[in-house]
Amino acid sequence: MSAPLDVSGEEMRAEPEAVAKAGGAPIQGRSLGQIAWMRLKRDKVAITGGLVVVLLILVAIFAPLLVGWFGHPPNEFHQEMIDTLTMQPKGGSGIGKDFLFGVEPVNGRDLFSRVVYGARISLLVAFFATLLSVVIGTVMGIVAGYFGGWVDTLISRAMDIFLAFPLLVFALSLVGVLGQFETQLAVKGDTLRILLLIFVIGFFNWPYIGRIIRGQTLSLREREFVDAARSLGARGPYILFREVLPNLIAPILIYATLLIPTNVLFEAALSFLGVGIQPPTATWGGMLSAAVKYYTVPHFMFFPGMAIFITVLAFNLFGDGLRDALDPKSSR
């Protein structure tokens, strides 16, 4: 918490006019974004979190390359690694130079490859579900907050309904119902499941961000710069997008970053329950679910579990740091 406060010291002290007259190098004006970036750079924890996030994204993007270098195809059976008597990996886990994270019991699939490929599904679903929530939430929140009246009442009640919705039950039944019609749909298999997950997670999470944006818009609407724009004859869209929206970038970024780990967990939970992506496609939640039966081989559960843990932690640390940097006045 000390980091954000320091900014007013060194960088901000110089009185612009005085320096300009003294004839040094021209002073560059700093936007609020640049100041936030300076604050963020000082927050070592947040930067670490951010780097881990970047690393995770790179891992997900270059999964085939990584697996090509350090592992085996994720769905390839390696029966030679399995003790045929106990059906457990030889030597307990099978961890070694060849199999960095060991192998699964019974069929001997490479755990490293599966964790790496699992990152793709997790991040893909979490990112796009968050994007969906943010887009719907921002539009709804800004419209409700700015126009008020019956529009606000309507949207706010819709938010209440969405929040009260038994999401898990809905997801379970939706997947079941759609499974019946899978043969008649244009998209099938994993693509269908991923789209479904994104829709279910994204579409039902928008009220959280919507409420925040609505509240912020309510307070921004009363600021005099909005009146100034109106007294100049600005129309609604101009005020919403040019005057109000730029002031909402900070909360949107913050809550998007904090929503991603929630969605990673939610995707894992759905996959764990068997609602999400179906085997043999590797997902972290699905791996955890499979590992439950094999508690005698703890590494099976450890690696996907750690992957979820590190992802969620990194996003949360980064999100917290981002909040401190963008909005130093909010107290933790």
Added chain:
Amino acid sequence: MNEEPLLSVQGLEKHFPVTKGLLQRQVGAVRAVDGISFDVRKGETLGLVGESGCGKTTTGRLITRLIEPTGGKIVFAGHDVTHMSQGRLRPLRRDVQMIFQDPYSSLNPRHTVGAIVGAPFRIQGIKTEQGTKKAVQEILELVGLNPEHYNRYPHEFSGGQRQRIGIARTLALKPKLIIADEPVSALDVSIQAQVVNLLEDLQGELDLTYVVIAHDLSVVRHISDRVAVMYLGKIVEIADRKGLYESPMHPYTNALLSAVPIPDPKRRAGRERIRLQGDVPSPLNPPPACRFHTRCWKAQEVCRTVEPPLETLAPGHQVACHFPENVAGSLEGVLGGTASTGAVPAEAAPAPEGGALA
């Protein structure tokens, strides 16, 4: 005197509905502005004073049509703008601009100074000869800011500088009328003088007409040619500056003036201080007839039953009171009053007001 006023407000009303319950049933109304009338002539400065909650700011926002009037009429430069649609109002908005009270809230923190001062051109779709940037830099220079600050953000400026940015924005479209809503009350006293003087200089330079809304009587005295005093949504007295400050007729004006601090202890000792009792009544349920009767030391039965009309008791001096003061004394005010009314625009040259801003 006979020329058409630039702005004419007739019986203007704004009642904010008070609703209750699920069905938003209206149970009452806050009568923020309750039938006020005044004219503003081209080139003059009208001061609008009164204590908090008397409706001065609402009046300003009604004139700029930021809020919809409930009743009455606003005529600007011959156009009835009372209920004109926002679309038809748009071209007229170039001529009526507003300076806002809080320089910290009136500038969008995410926009550069260039974007803020250039916004009027963009919103109104006006092309300038040498481009918007050049035009903006000229205006910045006009209000005493460094044109190189074009790319800076508001948070890099002090309160006084920020208010100058706000003033620059209002000047961008070369308006005829500027409504200044408490233009200096959020500033340090030392900066107040600078900004007030800037407003006066600009008036001479750009031929502006001002309506200055303020609660600080010394600021109003410094800048105004005529002053209107408001109490609970009504104008109780309107007169030229000299007449109002030297021979106030309404008891409320008297009380207000007696509350102005005098920096000289010797002069202070010789003055009778009028202390008003109680609070301003709620505009939800204003007192009947004369609204000031609940706090007036001269109130009699007639004040509680008959509303005093705004009457001209001396040339250019209108008062709404059954028992006005200084009426005899205003004979001198009559002479002085007529003289100064005739010379209103010429009086823009600021008379030295010793300690008026101290």
